Structures are given as structure tokens and as C-alpha cells.
Amino acid sequence: MSKVLMKGNEAVGAAAIKAGCKYFFGYPITPQNEIPEYMSKKLPEVGGEFVQAESEVAAINMVYGAAGCGARVMTSSSSPGMALKQEGISYLVGAELPAVLVNMMRGGPGLGGIQPAQSDYFMSVKGGGNGDYFMPVYAPASIQETVDLIQEAFDVADQYRTPVMVIADGMIGQMMEPVEFKDVTHRKLEEKTWATDGTKEERKPNVINSLFLDAQDLEDHILKLEEKYNLMAENECRWEEYKLEGAEIVIAAYGTTARIVKNAIDILEKDGIKVGLIRPITLWPFPDKAFDHIDSTTKTVLTVEMSRGQMIEDVRLALNGKLPTAFYGRTGGVIPTPAGVVEAVKKLVGGAK
Structure with a gap:
């Protein structure tokens, strides 16, 4: 068609x-x-x-x-x-x-x-x-x-x-x-x-x-x-995984924010920083099982949202304390940029070192 x-x-x-x-x-x-x-x-x-x-x-x-x-x-x-x-x-x-x-x-x-x-x-x-x-x-x-x-x-x-x-x-x-x-x-x-x-x-x-x-x-x-x-x-649980293998940071994001995150991941890859994405497609039921697929290389899960942090609560529940979590978001109608996500990831990587 x-x-x-x-x-x-x-x-x-x-x-x-x-x-x-x-x-x-x-x-x-x-x-x-x-x-x-x-x-x-x-x-x-x-x-x-x-x-x-x-x-x-x-x-x-x-x-x-x-x-x-x-x-x-x-x-x-x-x-x-x-x-x-x-x-x-x-x-x-x-x-x-x-x-x-x-x-x-x-x-x-x-x-x-x-x-x-x-x-x-x-x-x-x-x-x-x-x-x-x-x-x-x-x-x-x-x-x-x-x-x-x-x-x-x-x-x-x-x-x-x-x-x-x-x-x-x-x-x-x-x-x-x-x-x-x-x-x-x-x-x-x-x-x-x-x-x-x-x-x-x-x-x-x-x-x-x-x-x-x-x-x-x-x-x-x-x-x-x-x-x-x-x-x-x-x-009925659905999600997408993107470049999870060997990721040092895994980002959780949904909707168009996840598209912005993918651009940031590709930029970070060129800088030698491996980042993956878990994109929930069903927000309820939340795809808890997706977070079982995170590699042992992952040090932190970063949630990116166009809010002050709401989905991050379900991300933390899904992780059940296995990994630390961080948050980056814009709100009030301000759209996150790939550059902003890149900066947030680099701060986490720098902090880990």
C-alpha cells in the first residue's frame, strides 16, 4: 500500500x-x-x-x-x-x-x-x-x-x-x-x-x-x-530496545522523547560512550521485564521525560534497587534536545569515573 x-x-x-x-x-x-x-x-x-x-x-x-x-x-x-x-x-x-x-x-x-x-x-x-x-x-x-x-x-x-x-x-x-x-x-x-x-x-x-x-x-x-x-x-506488555548490548548507561524514555534520545545515543556513540534505550510502548501494563535485559556493563539508568519525573517511579520499581537511577527532563512545554540529553549522560559518566 x-x-x-x-x-x-x-x-x-x-x-x-x-x-x-x-x-x-x-x-x-x-x-x-x-x-x-x-x-x-x-x-x-x-x-x-x-x-x-x-x-x-x-x-x-x-x-x-x-x-x-x-x-x-x-x-x-x-x-x-x-x-x-x-x-x-x-x-x-x-x-x-x-x-x-x-x-x-x-x-x-x-x-x-x-x-x-x-x-x-x-x-x-x-x-x-x-x-x-x-x-x-x-x-x-x-x-x-x-x-x-x-x-x-x-x-x-x-x-x-x-x-x-x-x-x-x-x-x-x-x-x-x-x-x-x-x-x-x-x-x-x-x-x-x-x-x-x-x-x-x-x-x-x-x-x-x-x-x-x-x-x-x-x-x-x-x-x-x-x-x-x-x-x-x-x-499486552510492549516495549522497544535500542543498542542495549554493552551499554554503560541505559535511558528509559517514551513517545517522541525516545526519538530525541535515539539521536543523542548516536551522538554519544561517536564520542565512544555506549548508551542504550528502553522505550515502553505500553505505559500500563509497564514493561518491567524489559529492565531484566540490561547488561552487566550498565552502571546507571537515566529516565528522560517531558515532565519533572513521573515514569521514573515505575522505572525504579522495575529495577527493584538493582541499579541507581537518574533523571533528566524539561517541562511546561519545553522540548528536550539531543544536546541536553548528551550533556546529562556525560555528567553521569564523568561522575562514575
Whole structure:
């Protein structure tokens, strides 16, 4: 298939429609506005529906309704808007409803700015809403990977009956790259017999909610959800390794930050400093096993993020005290440079000597 040059946000919409998404509910916020714009134009062409809700809170509850009917549904937003959706996301998890949620991250806290950031890691991975829950979180590093993961996210959501989040910094949404819309082999999925799509007088009505008034019933439900989390942790963990063999320093980074890190690694290699990269593709489940692949030559693991340090907590847990950790990051919409990463690595190497 031929490649087509597309803006990241528009590619998100195209990938969702190719995956069978028929409903989109959202509310405008920079830097993801081209996603709802694209969906408003293209969804009616495939028999779908687009609704610009009156707020982010309304949008996520519309997602709940469509997901409860068994439809493939998506919403998108950026950091403050996604924060407003957290209650609804918790409801989706509790009611076991599949949906795809896209967050094109910008700087915060509060309204912050419109420049790229990665400071929503905690909100996405640790469960931004109430209760004991997790959901799969993908972090693509290119527009092509975003397209591929969006399509996979719909299958994963249906397979496990869970919302799935795709997070990327605003650069992914705003830049343009060539992408290929491949013929995807979809997973074998069970019929949605649980959906509230009308009884047709052939069965009892299905009931979908997340309310359990009896404490024991709620605990049993949470433990049932935990079984799904364990399955996802076993089967859905994904990461990339780059030049780990013989590395003196290993860098952990995700998304477009990892692309910047690769440039820095190539620069450092010319200076005779061996550095490797572990790039988590799923932020939840976090790829703990990837850190078992670190060579005995490695002295330190450096986490690089567009934040003040959030993923580093999971890196430390994965290492379990086996190696010291360090951090380098920019925040507020400032993008790390290869030169900045090179300098951070050289300080570590110099300190080790």
C-alpha cells in the first residue's frame, strides 16, 4: 500500500474509522482540535455520528452510553480536558465498557500552555479517577505507530471490556509524517451479548452500571477486574530496545522523547560512550521485564521525560534497587534536545569515573 502524508491528529481519526469506530463525542481543546474536526466530516460518510458535546464531562458520559450499546466509540482531548473526563473513565472501567480515549498532552498544571508535554503520566497510568482500577495505556512515538496502536486499541478494548487510552505529546498531533494504513488482522472477539441494544423480546434486559451497594459485592467485582488486569499484564506488555548490548548507561524514555534520545545515543556513540534505550510502548501494563535485559556493563539508568519525573517511579520499581537511577527532563512545554540529553549522560559518566 502507498503511504500518505498526514497530520497526526487527522491520522488518529482516519485510523479510528478504519478500525470500525462509528461514534465520536468530544469538546474542542488545543492541540487536538483536528481530531474532532476530522471526525465531524468523515464519520457521516461511513454511517457514523459525531457530536460536539457541551463539555468534556458530557462527552465522556455520551461515550459511556454508546459503549453500553456495544458500539465502537472514541473521544479525544488534551490534558485539562482529559482531567475533566476522569469520573466518566472510572465509570467506564467499573461498568466494563470498551472505548478508546486519546490524550494529546500539553503542559500543566491547570490550563498550562498549548505546547507538548508528558506530564499526564500519573493521571493516565495510575488511574486518574476514583477507585482501584487500571486500563491499558499506549504511548506511540510516531504517527505511523499512532495509527497502528489506535486500531489495536479498539480490539483490546473489546477483548477485555475496558477503556483503552492512547497518550502522546502534542507534537504527535501537530506534525506531519508519511503513514500507511495497513490491512490489520483483527483479534477474534466474542459477541457483545452484554450490550444494552434492545431485547427484541428474546431475552431479559441487560443492565450496565458500576454501582454496588453491598461491600462484599463490590470487592468481588474489583477482584474480578483484577483478574483482567493480570491477563493484560501478561499478554499486552510492549516495549522497544535500542543498542542495549554493552551499554554503560541505559535511558528509559517514551513517545517522541525516545526519538530525541535515539539521536543523542548516536551522538554519544561517536564520542565512544555506549548508551542504550528502553522505550515502553505500553505505559500500563509497564514493561518491567524489559529492565531484566540490561547488561552487566550498565552502571546507571537515566529516565528522560517531558515532565519533572513521573515514569521514573515505575522505572525504579522495575529495577527493584538493582541499579541507581537518574533523571533528566524539561517541562511546561519545553522540548528536550539531543544536546541536553548528551550533556546529562556525560555528567553521569564523568561522575562514575
